[in-house]
Amino acid sequence: MQLSRDDLLKAYRSMRTIRAFEDRVHDEFATGDIPGFVHLYAGEEASAVGFCMHLEDRDRIASTHRGHGHCIAKGCDVDGMMMEIYGRKDGLCGGKGGSMHIADLSKGMMGANGIVGGGPPLICGAALSAKTLGTGGVAIAFVGDGASNQGTTFESMNLAKVWDLPAVFVVEDNGYAESTSSRWSVSAEEIVHRAEAFGMPGHQVDGHDFFAVHEVAREVIDRARSGGGPSLVEVKLNRYYGHFEGDAQTYRGEGEVERLRQTIDCLDLFRSRVLEAGLLEAEQLDEIDAEAKAQIDRATAGAKAAPMPTRADLLTDVYISY
Amino acid sequence: MAKKSYRQAINEALMQEMERDHRVILMGEDVAGGMGAEGEDDAWGGPLGVTKGLMDKCGRGRVLDTPITESGFIGAAAGAAATGLRPVAELMFVDFMGVCFDQIYNQAAKFRYMFGGKAVTPLVIRTMIGAGFRAAAQHSQCLYPVFTHIPGLKCVMPSGPYEAKGLLIQAIRDDDPVVFFEHKMLYDIEEEVPDEPYTIPFGEANIVRDGDDVTIVAFSRMVHVAQEAAAALSKKGVECEVIDPRTTSPLDLDTILESVENTGRLVVVDESSPRCNVATDIVAQVAQDGFNFLKAPARMVSPPHAPVPFSSALEDLYIPNASTVTEAIAEIMPDKVIA
Numbered sequence: 001m002q003l004s005r006d007d008l009l010k011a012y013r014s015m016r017t018i019r020a021f022e023d024r025v026h027d028e029f030a031t032g033d034i035p036g037f038v039h040l041y042a043g044e045e046a047s048a049v050g051f052c053m054h055l056e057d058r059d060r061i062a063s064t065h066r067g068h069g070h071c072i073a074k075g076c077d078v079d080g081m082m083m084e085i086y087g088r089k090d091g092l093c094g095g096k097g098g099s100m101h102i103a104d105l106s107k108g109m110m111g112a113n114g115i116v117g118g119g120p121p122l123i124c125g126a127a128l129s130a131k132t133l134g135t136g137g138v139a140i141a142f143v144g145d146g147a148s149n150q151g152t153t154f155e156s157m158n159l160a161k162v163w164d165l166p167a168v169f170v171v172e173d174n175g176y177a178e179s180t181s182s183r184w185s186v187s188a189e190e191i192v193h194r195a196e197a198f199g200m201p202g203h204q205v206d207g208h209d210f211f212a213v214h215e216v217a218r219e220v221i222d223r224a225r226s227g228g229g230p231s232l233v234e235v236k237l238n239r240y241y242g243h244f245e246g247d248a249q250t251y252r253g254e255g256e257v258e259r260l261r262q263t264i265d266c267l268d269l270f271r272s273r274v275l276e277a278g279l280l281e282a283e284q285l286d287e288i289d290a291e292a293k294a295q296i297d298r299a300t301a302g303a304k305a306a307p308m309p310t311r312a313d314l315l316t317d318v319y320i321s322y
Numbered sequence: 323m324a325k326k327s328y329r330q331a332i333n334e335a336l337m338q339e340m341e342r343d344h345r346v347i348l349m350g351e352d353v354a355g356g357m358g359a360e361g362e363d364d365a366w367g368g369p370l371g372v373t374k375g376l377m378d379k380c381g382r383g384r385v386l387d388t389p390i391t392e393s394g395f396i397g398a399a400a401g402a403a404a405t406g407l408r409p410v411a412e413l414m415f416v417d418f419m420g421v422c423f424d425q426i427y428n429q430a431a432k433f434r435y436m437f438g439g440k441a442v443t444p445l446v447i448r449t450m451i452g453a454g455f456r457a458a459a460q461h462s463q464c465l466y467p468v469f470t471h472i473p474g475l476k477c478v479m480p481s482g483p484y485e486a487k488g489l490l491i492q493a494i495r496d497d498d499p500v501v502f503f504e505h506k507m508l509y510d511i512e513e514e515v516p517d518e519p520y521t522i523p524f525g526e527a528n529i530v531r532d533g534d535d536v537t538i539v540a541f542s543r544m545v546h547v548a549q550e551a552a553a554a555l556s557k558k559g560v561e562c563e564v565i566d567p568r569t570t571s572p573l574d575l576d577t578i579l580e581s582v583e584n585t586g587r588l589v590v591v592d593e594s595s596p597r598c599n600v601a602t603d604i605v606a607q608v609a610q611d612g613f614n615f616l617k618a619p620a621r622m623v624s625p626p627h628a629p630v631p632f633s634s635a636l637e638d639l640y641i642p643n644a645s646t647v648t649e650a651i652a653e654i655m656p657d658k659v660i661a
Contacts, residue, residue, distance in 0.1 A: 060405055094438030103437040110404060111437065115428050121397020122429060128398055129405040132347060132383060139401075152425075155394030162389055317439035318474055319498050319572070 003214070008280055011053055011210060013288045015045040015267055018069045020292040021078065022241070024300055025068070025085060029245040033304070035087055038099045041069030043240040046266035047172050048073035050213025051140060054221045058137040060108045060126035062119030064144050064172075066239070067112025071102050074109045082299040088306040095309045096317065108137075116177075117150025119143060120169060124156050127165035127224075138166040138224040146177025148191050157198040157232065166224040169232045172207065174239045179251045195232035207237030208264040211273065238264070323514040329372050331483035331515045332448075332504065335490040336373065336410065338519045340380045343408060346494055348373060349386040349395055350412030350448075357387040369414055370450075370509055392422035396447065400430035400499070403445035408494060413449040415457075416465045416503065430499040431474035442497040446490075452505040452543055452593060453630045453641050462630035462637075464594035466541075469501045470570040470603070476500045476524055477571040481545035482508065483515045485568060488522030495521065505543040525572035529581075533561035535658075536651055537581040539604055540566060540591040544642060548591050551647035560651065560658050570600050578604060579612045586617035589650050591642055596624035618654035623647050 003011070022042040028034050041048065044066070052061065052073035063070040071081055076092060084091030085099050092104055103111035110126060113119045123141035130137035147153055148171045160167040171191050173182055188194055195202025201223070205216045213235060220231040238260045242249045249257070274280040326334065340346045354377040355366025363382075367374025377385035388395040392413060399411035413419065419426070426447065433441040453462040470477045476498055480486035486504070493500040530545060531552050540548035545566045552562035563581050567574050582588050588608055592601035601622040608620060623642045631637050 060401075062401075092438065093436060093440070096438050097436045101432075101436045103433075103441070105404060105437065105441050110401065111433075113429075115424055118397075118424065118429055121394050121425055122401030122404070124394065124398035125401020125403070125407075125409075126405045128386075129402045129407045132402075133345070133406055135406075152393045152397065155389075155391035156397070158389055159391060159394040159398060163386070318435040319476060 005280065007053065008274055009284065009288065011049055011214070012270060012285060013292065014049045014073055015210065015270065016288055016292040017078065017295065018045045018048065018072045019267060020296040021068060021072060021081070024296045026241055026245060028300060034085060036098055038085065038245045039065040039243060040241040040245065041066050041239070043260065043266070044172060044174060044207065044237045045069055046210040046213050046270070047170070047207045047235045047237055048142070050210050051170060051217040051221070053214060054217050055108065055138070055140070057106065057108050058130070058135050060110050060123065060137065060139040062110045062123045062126070062141050063112045064119065064142055064147065065100055065112060065114065065116070066144070067102055068099070070142055071104070071109055071112070075107045076102070076104045076109055078295060079299045079302055082303040083306050086303040086306070087308065088303055089309040089313060090306055094313060094317070117143065117147040117152040120147075120153045120156035123167055124159050124163070124165060127160065127167040128163065130166055136225065138168065138221055140168045140170055142170045142172060144177060145171060145173040145175070145182035145186060145191065148173070148194070149185060157200065157230065160230040161198050161200050164229050166227070167230040168220045168224055169230065171232065171234045172237060173234055174237050176239070176243065176251070178243045190234065192232060192234040198232070200230050200232055202232045202234070204234045204236065207235035208266045208269055210266055210270050323516060325512045326483050326515040327510055327512050328480070328483045328486050328504070329370065329509040331487040332372050332490055333374065333376070334515070335487045335519070336376060337379060339491055339494045340376065340384060342519070345406065345408045346410065347384045347386065347402070347407055348376060348410050348412070349388055349399055351388055351390055351414050353412050354382070354385050354387050368412065370506065372504070372509070373412070392418050393425055396422040397425035397429060399445055399447070400425055400443060403430065403443045403499070404433055404441050408444045410446040410448060410494060413447050415461050416449040416451045417460050417463050419465060419468070426475070426499070427472045431472050434498065435474060443499045444497045445499040446493045446502055447499070448502045448504060450506045451503045452507055453625070453637055454507040454543070456632065456634055456637060458632040459629040466503050466570055467594050467599045467603070470600060474499065475571060476569065478502045478524065478569050479541045480504065480568070481542050481566050482511060483513050485522060485528070487515055488520050489568060491519055492521040492524060496524070503542065507543055522568065524569045525574050527565050527567040527574035527577040529563065529577070530566050531562065531564040533563040533585070535560045535585055536562045536587040536589060536655070537578065537585045538562050538564045538589045538591060538647065539578055540564065541570065541600065542593065544591040544593050547642060547644055548647060550644035551651070554644060554648060555651060558658070560655060562651070573604070575607055575611070578608065579615070582608055582612050583615045586615055587654050588616065588620040589623060589647065590620070591623045591647055593625065593642060596622065596627050599624060621650040621654055623650050
């Protein structure tokens with residue numbers, strides 16, 4: 001199905017914002033200003049945006065360690081996200097979550113997750129809420145190839161099918177679970193083949209191609225929303241940065257990342273597709289590039305200048321009796 | 323007032339809360355029972371019949387049988403709680419925490435804090451604890467100290483039918499995740515329980531028996547053991563104050579300290595394994611905040627540090643009883659008590 005010009009611009013802006021955000025966090029992390037563990041989504045943007053373009057606030061997603069892209073695609077506030085990553089008081093989670101736990105339930109974003117495979121059971125619950133309360137919402141679990149092997153993922157696919165839930169399981173296979181190749185760690189020839197074992201439709205899609213992701217996402221989300229039950233989608237894609245920032249990635253082939261960036265970058269592919277088809281003008285895309293960069297500049301400067309939480313914040317938002 | 327069993331009291335609390343609030347749902351293995359089979363739909367109502375009849379009254383959509391996949395459905399309950407439902411999930415035996423604990427302590431317990439107060443998780447996990455059923459090492463543990471250790475969880479230990487109903491209704495109305503520990507040896511005990519719904523606040527101990535000589539703190543089934551010991555000691559002129567804190571988290575330390583200030587002696591009876599359990603925690607806190615009240619060393623009565631044995635001969639030796647409590651008191655009152 002053809003996307004409107006507005007939708008094309010929206011998709012490009014969302015993908016470009018994620019890229020600018022992640023590139024900037026990469027640079028800032030290298031200066032030592034960003035604390036803790038950070039896992040970046042650059043290279044995978046077409047997946048988060050391709051799915052989340054179909055979603056509304058009533059729809060829920062659960063994310064992974066590599067959650068910034070899903071957050072932005074689901075509509076989380078970029079300033080609040082950057083402040084959270086810097087541990088600031090006015091961060092999306094008050095500085096209590098950090099990069100691995102960014103969440104905004106009002107946007108339907110149920111959290112990045114520090115536990116590999118932590119999200120799929122939660123998504124069964126979100127889908128159950130939607131079904132029981134009749135909201136018409138759907139729920140999507142984003143997991144990586146690593147979590148595709150976790151028992152929680154299998155249990156959740158089984159439960160979603162048994163309970164006939166409006167759920168979608170999206171496996172983003174970026175080739176590596178931390179440093180371990182998915183070619184080695186996944187027993188199945190293809191992750192998508194596992195769908196058959198759970199009696200649900202399975203789809204495999206090139207995650208560098210926004211349009212392909214968007215089309216498959218439409219099909220599985222429509223199916224879930226209309227009572228057709230859960231689906232599995234395997235998205236084949238690549239990440240540009242390490243498992244975490246500071247990962248030297250010596251497990252990757254020589255020139256591997258550079259080759260990916262030059263040949264199948266999802267933003268470049270999007271750009272050439274829409275320009276060749278005459279759907280958008282180069283100037284429009286350039287403008288979005290500049291605006292995204294400016295937005296991230298502002299968010300970063302704002303986060304650096306923002307106040308830290310204080311002792312008064314330490315024991316709020318938790319039940320304390322001791 | 324009608325007498326009701328612990329089982330009936332829990333069933334009634336669930337029923338009344340489900341009638342009051344359409345967001346309350348039940349899920350768990352065999353909570354209805356018979357799903358997908360040719361026979362009776364509501365065949366079991368839980369392995370010990372606690373949820374029997376609820377499906378008939380509330381419907382299949384709100385009493386959900388699950389596959390035997392605890393991570394999947396306990397996590398689903400957490401996710402449902404964070405998105406608008408108020409699920410009561412049954413973890414059949416607490417011993418099964420090993421196959422779903424991540425979803426409890428890393429997910430449900432942390433949402434509210436980790437997400438900066440923007441999430442509530444009104445989840446209740448009902449689970450069976452305790453020895454005495456000849457159920458052996460993997461179906462008889464207590465394990466509540468493990469949950470008590472986790473910030474963000476509330477841990478509730480009803481010792482009788484009246485407590486069970488009021489505490490369960492409180493749990494369902496609470497916006498934090500609550501683990502509700504039901505002792506499997508208490509299901510058939512009966513006492514008077516009001517028909518109408520009522521709540522018992524968390525963190526408020528019940529003084530089960532007054533006394534000036536020794537403070538006995540006990541939880542769940544051990545409250546009955548403590549009362550038996552106290553009755554026996556009373557005949558020997560030793561008056562025990564028996565305190566049931568009702569919840570291990572939050573813990574009503576103030577009531578315990580006030581009692582110890584009066585009696586000067588403390589015995590804690592805790593059916594869980596003896597290292598790092600609730601008894602060690604209470605004794606440590608009294609040592610810190612009430613050391614000067616103590617006329618004698620505090621005593622902890624717990625099982626030995628061993629798995630729960632199967633054989634009735636061994637299991638009876640394993641579980642603390644009135645005699646072991648009396649012996650502990652004899653050690654700190656050598657002039658008064660001959661055990």
